[in-house]
Amino acid sequence: MKTTSLLTGAVLMILSGAALAAGPKQVDADQAAGLQEMGTVQISGVAGSSDDAMHALKAKAAKDNAGHYQIVALGNSADSSLWGGTAILYK
Structure with a gap:
């Protein structure tokens, strides 16, 4: 019985960790059409690459508890190592 409780607890920890790691899902305009916008x-x-900027947008979406996000702007200025971007958040 004690082994079953430990095993159940371990499985729940793994599943909740996987859910947190997944975070919000990136969508395109067509996929976002049926979703409720949050802001x-x-x-x-x-600093870094476009991947770093996309990761930063995903992190902000996760912080705001968005289920989905759509990147609508991503680019760098004259200093090509500094990136900026905008994403729309959805429930």
């Missing part, structure tokens, strides 16, 4: 988030001055 927008913006990032600026993110």
Whole structure:
């Protein structure tokens, strides 16, 4: 019985950790059509690559408890190592 409780607890921890790691799902305009908009988030001055900027937008979406997000702007200025972007958040 004690083993079953430990095993159940371990499985629940693994599943909840996987759910947290997954975070919000990125969608395109067509996929977002049926979703309820929550607002927008913006990032600026993110050093690195476009992947780093996209990760920063996903992190902001997760912080705001969005289920989905759509990146609508992503780019860098004259200093090509600093990125900015905007994403729309959805429930």
